[in-house]
Amino acid sequence: MMMISMASSPSLSSSSMSSSRPASASSSRPSITRRIYRGGSFSSCFFRFRSRFFKHIYSPSSTRSSLVQTGLVGCPSALSSPTLSSVPESFQTVARTLSEIPTNDVKARVAVMMQFATKLDEFDQPGDRVPQNRVMGCAADTWLDVARGDDGCVVVRGTSASTLTRGAIGALAAACEAMTPNDVLALEDGDVAALALSATNEQPAMGGALRRRDNATTYALWSAVRARARRLLATSADDAGTSTSTSTSTSTSSSADAFPSLVIAANGNVSPNGAFAEQQARYLSPSDDEARRLAERLERLKVGVVAHFYMDPEVQGLLIRASRFYPHIFISDSLVMAGRAVEMARAGGCRSVFVLGVDFMSENVAAMLKENDMGDVRVYRMDEAPIGCTLADAANSDEYHQYLSSPASRRAEEPAVHIVYINTSLRAKAQSDQLVPTITCTSSNVVRTVLQAFLQLPDNAHVYYGPDAYMGANVRELLTSLAELGDDAVAEIHEGHTASSVAACLPRFHYFQEGKCVIHEMFGSDVADVVAAEYADAYVTAHLEVPGEMFRLALLKSRTGFGAVGSTQTILDFINGKVDAAVAAMQEEKDGGGTLTAERIRVILGTEVGMLTSIVESVRDKLRDSGPVAAGIEVEIIIPVSSESVTSVEASGAGAGAGATTDEVLGGAVVLPGPSGGEGCSAEGGCAACPYMKMNTLAAVHRTLDLLEEESESASAHLAAQEPDAYTEDLGDGSESVAARGCRPIVRMQSFQTKGVFPDELVRTVSS
16 A cells, blocks of 8 residues: 655645635635646646547547647646636646646655545535436546536536545546536547646556546546536526527437437336337337247247347347247347358258348358358248348449459559458459459458458558448548557557557558448437537447447547447447446445445447347346346446438428427437437438348248248248349359359458468468
């Protein structure tokens, strides 16, 4: 345990007190701001890194405040500069106090933070230590609330089981005490770095700062202050500077109501917030009788089922329940669907497999069954009509062929490999491999696949990724970020690379810029802005396919443990991990004789809404299995709504007298909750719901089972129409079939997944 000599530490005694608040304000509330030193400088290395990092990862559309805008972060004379007049004096005073402590004087810094902790009022009144005041992202139990003083300025109150975290709250309270809610919101993350709240005040290597627990705590606390300041504005027309009528509509778009959500309690109950969430919740607890009947039909007909996470909640809910009675039902991302189908046929004796997804998924399943000498197992889609995918279609376009034709023409002098997203047809994979040696990837392994290509292939090899434009751009951004964060950060992703080797790869990484998923495209700048403003204290997840604004926000949050970017499975694993951490913290508190408190884990779901069912089921299982220690834990899954999917009252044909309930969600856009749009979402199924995936209905499952039972000529014809394209033709060169050639990139990926290196055959082909 570190012993601290308080006598040699800077003091917060009353003799050094100098408040920046007006006398009238000071009389209504004691000031806790203290001036300890005058003049001095910032830790320039620390601030340069913070400013560059936040500017690179996430630059909101609003104008950045003066510390960053004027380039003064990291400037030794920043605090005395007259250009900082827009930054409140209380903020500058605390920044001076902390920046004056010598960089290597750990004891002095800890002592000052402990004194800040003593200046906080008690936080033990009824309503203080409640879930909505809990601060996520702190290692110790921490609560924080922001109220408004008599003078209109914010009052930051809180406490923590950690004295240093309590000191950080005290420092923030002092910094904000002369600030209105608007002043708080005008500051950006790069500005709050000027407070240098790190308990050690070390000058970290590049990338080290945001991975330190102290800095993660700082970010968590500041996010909580900002979110609560936003709530103050949402509930007061006076502070927002608006009329009473405007205030009324604004309050409906407060952080609690901006997006629909589902709250999962430890007892398994699910509470929906918003009309769309209510529609989702209806199907989360199907009856055992219905599930058992479905399971018995599947078992009797020896049918296995592989379904994607994006299924309709009614379908997913029943399949999950039916899997308790029949083992050959599996819901996952696209990576493992084909592999599980092979297992069902080989070990489970399934004679046919239903694929609940889009067409390329059923194609992959059929091809991999044939590759494993089980071509007699029938594969069925759930509709006779095409179940398309806008992203998969992009890889079949003339533009994509032209994209690959250029590297194909230069292969003699410039080796190239094509990394194609698994979410493409077998024909696209085969045609691509004919032009440029190709290996598939998924959103789970795309970054590692790209880095492995640069590690294992010739030094002058180029990597061409496609067809997802957003994923390509996000991979480039992620690699750029890794190159700046340093060797340790790179090693966490790929042990064979360093920051300099990643930077050297970037000029040789290319991606197709025309392919987009119509659903993930909904997560644009408007959604990211609302998430950043209204949900600053929530975890943020984003699929690699979402647009850059949402991806950057989630990537920024991921640096402090507040977010995750990756595949649907990555998102599910992240949420499960946060539940596990909360349960472990509760168990530790109980073992130490403490009192168990309530905690709500709030997560922004940055992917297709079909993920909700699997998330709810997984969280329910974890909380149930944890027993009484998890009784106070709740998990709220928040569903972002895009302005692209907002249904206006006028567009819906509902007039004021139609009995419609309206709400204001994004930028004043009026939306119509309920069946016609579902909490301001598209008529196809709600917030970011894929209309193609929703073609896989329960009625379609039962209809296909009926056809299998019928065994008539007519039934056989209908079943044949539901089989995926067999691709028995060749590519026009008289060689292997399209199906066989299209399987080759998948087999290469499977080899890479198993062995950790590219197969020799692929390396030779690229190098030749």
